[in-house]
Amino acid sequence: MDFLTTVTSSGLIQQFLVGLSRTTILFVVASGLSLVLGVLRIPNVAHGSLYMLGAFLCYSFATLFGKNPIGFWVAIVMAPLGVALISLAAERGLFCRLYDREHLMLLLFTFALMLLCRDIVKMIWGAEYRSLAPPVVLQGSLSILDLPFPKYNFFLLSIGPFVALALWFLTQRTKIGKIARAAAVDRDMVSAVGINVSWVFASVFVIGCFLAGLGGALVAPTQNIAQGMDHTIIMESFLIVIAGGLGNVWGALLGALIFGLTDSMGILVWPQFSIVFPYAIVVIVLIFRPKGLLRATW
Amino acid sequence: MLQVEGIHTFYGSSHILFGVSLTVSRGEIVCLLGRNGAGKSTTMKSIIGLTPPRQGVIKFKSEDIARAKPYIIARMGIGFVPDDRRVFFDLTVDENLEISERKIAGTDAWNRERVYEFFQPLKHIRSRKAGFLSGGEQQMLTIARALVTNPELLLLDEPTEGLAPIIVDMLEQRILALRDAGLTILLAEQNQKTALGLSDRGYILDNGVIKYHGTIKELQENEEIIRKYLLV
Ligand SMILES: Nc1ncnc2c1ncn2[C@@H]1O[C@H](COP(=O)(O)OP(=O)(O)OP(=O)(O)O)[C@@H](O)[C@H]1O
Ligand SMILES: [Mg+2]
Numbered sequence: 001m002d003f004l005t006t007v008t009s010s011g012l013i014q015q016f017l018v019g020l021s022r023t024t025i026l027f028v029v030a031s032g033l034s035l036v037l038g039v040l041r042i043p044n045v046a047h048g049s050l051y052m053l054g055a056f057l058c059y060s061f062a063t064l065f066g067k068n069p070i071g072f073w074v075a076i077v078m079a080p081l082g083v084a085l086i087s088l089a090a091e092r093g094l095f096c097r098l099y100d101r102e103h104l105m106l107l108l109f110t111f112a113l114m115l116l117c118r119d120i121v122k123m124i125w126g127a128e129y130r131s132l133a134p135p136v137v138l139q140g141s142l143s144i145l146d147l148p149f150p151k152y153n154f155f156l157l158s159i160g161p162f163v164a165l166a167l168w169f170l171t172q173r174t175k176i177g178k179i180a181r182a183a184a185v186d187r188d189m190v191s192a193v194g195i196n197v198s199w200v201f202a203s204v205f206v207i208g209c210f211l212a213g214l215g216g217a218l219v220a221p222t223q224n225i226a227q228g229m230d231h232t233i234i235m236e237s238f239l240i241v242i243a244g245g246l247g248n249v250w251g252a253l254l255g256a257l258i259f260g261l262t263d264s265m266g267i268l269v270w271p272q273f274s275i276v277f278p279y280a281i282v283v284i285v286l287i288f289r290p291k292g293l294l295r296a297t298w
Numbered sequence: 299m300l301q302v303e304g305i306h307t308f309y310g311s312s313h314i315l316f317g318v319s320l321t322v323s324r325g326e327i328v329c330l331l332g333r334n335g336a337g338k339s340t341t342m343k344s345i346i347g348l349t350p351p352r353q354g355v356i357k358f359k360s361e362d363i364a365r366a367k368p369y370i371i372a373r374m375g376i377g378f379v380p381d382d383r384r385v386f387f388d389l390t391v392d393e394n395l396e397i398s399e400r401k402i403a404g405t406d407a408w409n410r411e412r413v414y415e416f417f418q419p420l421k422h423i424r425s426r427k428a429g430f431l432s433g434g435e436q437q438m439l440t441i442a443r444a445l446v447t448n449p450e451l452l453l454l455d456e457p458t459e460g461l462a463p464i465i466v467d468m469l470e471q472r473i474l475a476l477r478d479a480g481l482t483i484l485l486a487e488q489n490q491k492t493a494l495g496l497s498d499r500g501y502i503l504d505n506g507v508i509k510y511h512g513t514i515k516e517l518q519e520n521e522e523i524i525r526k527y528l529l530v
Contacts, residue, residue, distance in 0.1 A: 179397050182386035188348050189384045193398040194372035194447050 010145035012268065017144070019264030021153040024160035025219050027256035029233055030240040031167055031249050032211030038247020038297040039184045039204045042095065043103060045110040047212050048234025049117035050087065054079045054216025055225045056121055059130045062220075072135035076217045083213025084206050091205045096198060114230065122227060129226035138221075152221055159218060163211070167249050170207070180204050184247060184297045236278075243282045245292030254293055258285070299324045299482055300345070300451055305354030305364070307337075307344045314340045315351065315506045322451065327473070327483040329493040331528060332503035338486035339381050341503065342453045345484075346378040347371045358451070373400070377449030381456045381486070383436040387429035391420055391439055394428050399446040406480070413442045416472070434465035441472070452476065455486045470496060490528060494518060502527045 033047045058079035065071030090113075098106060133139065134152040141148035171177040179200050183190045191197045215233070223229075240259050244251025259278045266277030285293060300322040307315040315337050322328045330338050343349040345356055347368040356364040363371050372378065386394050395410050414421040417438040423431065428439060437457055444452060454473070458466040466489075473496055477483060487493035493500065500517050502510040504527045510517070517523065 175397060178389055178393050181388045182394075182397060185388060186384050186386065188368070189380065189386070190397075191368040192346050192348065192372055192378045192380075193443060194369050194400055195397065196367075196369045 010147050012265075013145060014147045014149060015264045015268055016261070017149055017153065017157070019261040020160070021156040022264060023256045023260030024156045024163075025215050026236060026240060026260050027160060027253050028163050028211050028218065029215035030237040030244075030252040030256055031163070032208040032215070033237045034241045034244070034247055034249055034252040035167075035211070036205055036208035037241060038249075039180045040095075040099065040201050041103070042098075042106050042205075043110065043238075044208075045107060045234060046113040046117055047110075047209070047237065048230035048232075049114045049121075050083050050209050050212035051216040051219075051233050052121060052227075052230040053086070053117065054083050054213030055220045055229065056125050056130070056216075057082045057213070058217035058220040059132045059225050060125075062132055069136060072132075072221075079217040079220075080210050080213035083216070084210040087209030088202065088206050091202050095205060096202065099201065114234075118227065118230065127227060129224040131224055132220045134221040156218060156222075163214075164253060171249060176200060176203060239279070239282045243285045243292055245294035245296040247297035248292070248294045251292055251294035251296070255282075258282075299359060300484070301355070301357040302341070302345065303355040303357070305341075305344055305351035305356060307340055307349055307351045309340075309349065313506070315344065317354070318344075318503070318506070318508055320501050320508065320511070322482060322484050324450075324482050325477070325480070326499065327477050327485060327497045329497035329500045330484065330486045330503055331488075331490065331493055331500055333528065334488070336503045337506040338503055339455055340506075342378070342380075342455050342484070342486055345371075345453060346376060372447055372449075375448075375450040377444030377447050377452045379440045379444050379452065379454045379457060381459065383433065383440055385428040385431070385436050385439050385443070388427070390425050390427055391431070392424040394439055394443050395446050398443045400448055402448045408445045408448050410446060413445050416445070416475070417442050434461050434469075437461065437465075437469065438472075441469075445476075449481070451482045451484065453484050453486075456488060457485070458487075458489055458492050466492065490524075 029047070029051050033044060036042055036044050036047070058075045061075035061078045062072050065074050098109065138152045138155050141150050142154065143149070171181060179190060179195055183197055183200055187197050236259060240255035241252055243258065244253070244255030258281055262277045262281045263274070266274035302318060302320045304317040304319050305315055306313065306317060318337070318341055320328070330341060332338050340349060344351045347363065347366055351364055354364060355362055358371070358374060358376060361374070363374065389397070392410070395413060399410060401407065401409065414424070419435060420438055420442060423435065428436065431439065441454070441457065457473070458469055461469070470492060473483065485493060485497060494514050494517070497514055499513050500511070501508055502523065509527055510523050
């Protein structure tokens with residue numbers, strides 16, 4: 001067990017912070033997936049494609065607004081809005097006709113959309129990867145207990161609680177949030193009191209997809225923007241949502257924390273094997289709580 | 299006010315209602331009697347549009363609503379109180395009413411305050427989650443939730459089912475108070491005592507077919523019908 005002794009406490013904190021910033025991205029994306037899953041009952045496999053689209057759009061907008069110091073900030077706002085717009089069109093044109101279909105049908109349908117998105121992204125941006133530098137103010141590192149920690153990751157860390165708070169407010173305090181929570185359990189009764197469930201579903205779908213786009217835009221400066229990023233994130237998001245409790249946004253937060261932290265801390269414990277840790281943890285969670293950690297709305 | 303004319307309703311491929319017809323006039327309480335599985339709830343759900351009939355006409359205030367969406371029908375003035383007390387479990391009592399409330403002009407409009415006066419027990423538990431209420435409280439809430447939509451016709455599906463006698467008495471008295479407040483009510487019941495005590499007229503449904511219809515007095519006197527279609 002000699003590897004443990006080489007881990008200093010500052011290294012531990014560094015990995016912890018890395019894990020938390022990863023958690024932010026996972027939470028933003030998975031909470032959107034969970035929202036759509038919980039309220040609309042659509043297992044949206046194309047959610048990861050919207051994340052990829054968000055990243056590519058962020059790259060394009062940031063390049064478009066070029067050297068302008070606010071270019072990046074414009075991009076990080078516009079990219080998820082663009083994704084939201086596309087999802088609104090998809091909801092009104094396609095999904096709103098499919099709410100009553102079986103889940104298997106929806107799964108296949110969104111899978112087809114995922115393949116379609118992949119080709120569209122390839123047609124527009126080509127097959128080679130892109131990269132995007134963080135804005136000047138967030139370039140470089142800060143040192144924490146003598147170890148460097150990228151400034152951009154601090155920005156990510158500050159976004160997480162903000163998104164969580166906004167989601168809490170949306171679901172608990174706004175009328176549409178309350179209607180959405182009621183519709184998640186009993187959409188027939190919601191319409192029988194005179195509420196047009198269709199527009200509630202449209203809004204929730206768009207909000208969920210916006211979160212996918214936001215996750216993609218946020219992650220853009222931290223990694224290569226490339227084909228295949230849809231793949232990884234959708235697998236991770238589904239695992240997080242399942243482990244946290246289907247349809248439960250707080251479950252998504254808990255799941256993202258567990259997934260993100262075991263991922264980064266695992267490297268300290270057993271580097272060669274670290275990629276397996278988050279998956280193993282999810283399996284263990286599901287063995288003991290097959291319906292997820294928090295109450296599922298399914 | 300409501301005319302149901304020869305409706306045929308299906309669940310998938312199983313045919314449940316066979317040409318059901320009934321009428322309800324303004325200010326009446328009409329009951330729909332019948333054994334388990336006779337099709338009372340299906341008739342209610344056909345009217346509110348949750349299981350739209352494949353054939354037949356449903357007219358409400360002279361408009362055909364047989365193909366309309368439930369939310370449109372609800373907004374036209376039909377309130378639905380389902381049989382299984384489907385409150386929004388995840389929301390508080392007050393939130394249940396908040397999302398259902400549809401404000402209309404006029405002094406006799408039902409709003410949250412008036413509903414809390416009408417069902418006093420709800421007032422004290424307004425911030426409690428609906429999932430944690432007792433059966434009687436949930437039933438008051440489902441009726442209250444229908445009331446704040448300001449309906450003219452109320453569909454009540456077995457409102458007293460499975461409740462303690464003292465609660466049943468209270469609910470019966472409240473239902474009569476609703477009629478006095480100007481509502482028209484279609485009531486599905488298995489409990490004959492409740493149904494006969496409250497209603498002006500009654501229909502008897504058996505295996506998806508209307509077998510009998512008449513005033514309550516006629517019905518009470520017709521023991522053969524009661525024996526044949528209502529006693530288990
Ligand atoms: N969702 C459904 N799918 C298929 N069949 C159903 C469904 N709901 C009810 N049925 C069938 O339709 C018939 C009528 O049911 P319905 O609930 O209307 O009867 P009911 O008169 O309300 O009975 P109860 O007194 O038990 O409430 C029954 O035979 C029942 O099995
Ligand atoms: Mg019934």
